[in-house]
Amino acid sequence: MSKREDPMLLTAERLFAVEGLVTIVTGAASGLGLAISRTMAANGADLILVDRNETELRRIGEEIIPGAEIATVDVADPDAIRRTVDDVIARKGRLDVMFANAGISGGAGIRLPQGHIENVDFAAWNDVIAINQTGAFATIQAAARHMKAQRGGRIVVTASVGGLRGSAATAYAYAAAKAAVVNLVRQAALELATFDVQVNAIAPGFFRTGLGGGRLLDEAATAPLHAMVPMNRLGIPDEIAGVSLLLASPAASYITGSVFTVDGGITAA
Numbered sequence: 499m500s501k502r503e504d505p506m507l508l509t510a511e512r513l514f515a516v517e518g519l520v521t522i523v524t525g526a527a528s529g530l531g532l533a534i535s536r537t538m539a540a541n542g543a544d545l546i547l548v549d550r551n552e553t554e555l556r557r558i559g560e561e562i563i564p565g566a567e568i569a570t571v572d573v574a575d576p577d578a579i580r581r582t583v584d585d586v587i588a589r590k591g592r593l594d595v596m597f598a599n600a601g602i603s604g605g606a607g608i609r610l611p612q613g614h615i616e617n618v619d620f621a622a623w624n625d626v627i628a629i630n631q632t633g634a635f636a637t638i639q640a641a642a643r644h645m646k647a648q649r650g651g652r653i654v655v656t657a658s659v660g661g662l663r664g665s666a667a668t669a670y671a672y673a674a675a676k677a678a679v680v681n682l683v684r685q686a687a688l689e690l691a692t693f694d695v696q697v698n699a700i701a702p703g704f705f706r707t708g709l710g711g712g713r714l715l716d717e718a719a720t721a722p723l724h725a726m727v728p729m730n731r732l733g734i735p736d737e738i739a740g741v742s743l744l745l746a747s748p749a750a751s752y753i754t755g756s757v758f759t760v761d762g763g764i765t766a767a
């Protein structure tokens with residue numbers, strides 16, 4: 499009987515097995531990246547947590563996910579993320595999963611005067627593109643080089659529903675960068691498909707994280723967002739856990755180039 503026909507593979511334990519997988523998560527010190535990291539750690543992955551916030555990263559490596567390695571890296575620096583991945587390969591011999599998750603807020607959406615087109619500031623624009631777009635690509639590239647050579651791996655990129663359609667809550671730079679990331683995922687999925695390297699995106703809706711300096715954690719400030727969500731609430735970070743585990747696991751063996759919305763129904767409208 500071939501491995502694929504083995505009925506035991508259909509147990510949740512086998513379908514979602516990630517134990518021992520060498521896994522890097524960027525933006526691991528907060529919000530969705532932390533939830534992804536906790537999920538992978540809870541299921542036995544061999545984790546390297548990457549973030550530019552060294553203080554928070556250290557705290558998480560000591561208190562929340564003890565045993566996880568940490569690396570302070572700015573993903574907007576392609577050489578830095580490449581060196582980090584090369585170092586993991588040198589020490590562990592392989593990289594199985596890369597979560598390219600680090601990102602920043604684009605600031606005010608177009609529903610607010612500060613977000614109107616005439617007020618877009620190019621210094622802020624450049625920061626968002628450097629981290630959310632170039633940083634995501636640099637992270638994909640750093641992982642793909644090795645995954646191609648080892649003929650296997652998973653890359654999961656945190657995009658956004660703000661990259662899938664226009665929205666009053668989204669800033670121009672954020673909309674541009676996240677749309678770019680969605681198509682970078684498809685592009686990389688095509689090139690890497692025959693190398694058994696699968697590349698997918700998660701597109702979250704609104705989640706209660708530290709994005710944007712804590713505005714999303716503020717009940718009153720986020721009340722107007724509820725009306726934009728069919729489920730009438732924001733997501734909590736752990737609600738990203740299931741799809742992240744899926745995309746890293748054997749259950750996703752035939753999934754590549756896909757975008758998974760986790761948005762309480764926003765994009766169904």
Ligand SMILES: NC(=O)c1ccc[n+]([C@@H]2O[C@H](COP(=O)([O-])OP(=O)(O)OC[C@H]3O[C@@H](n4cnc5c(N)ncnc54)[C@H](O)[C@@H]3O)[C@@H](O)[C@H]2O)c1
Binds near residue numbers: 549703
């Ligand atoms: N929270 C939401 O509503 C939402 C919605 C859609 C998409 N996203 C995306 O989810 C991802 C995670 O964001 P979050 O909501 O958890 O926010 P967050 O601010 O809670 O966490 C982001 C983490 O990324 C780190 N980071 C930022 N820039 C970095 C850089 N240049 N190099 C390394 N680390 C960096 C931060 O220090 C922080 O720890 C981002 O890509 C964001 O765009 C979030």
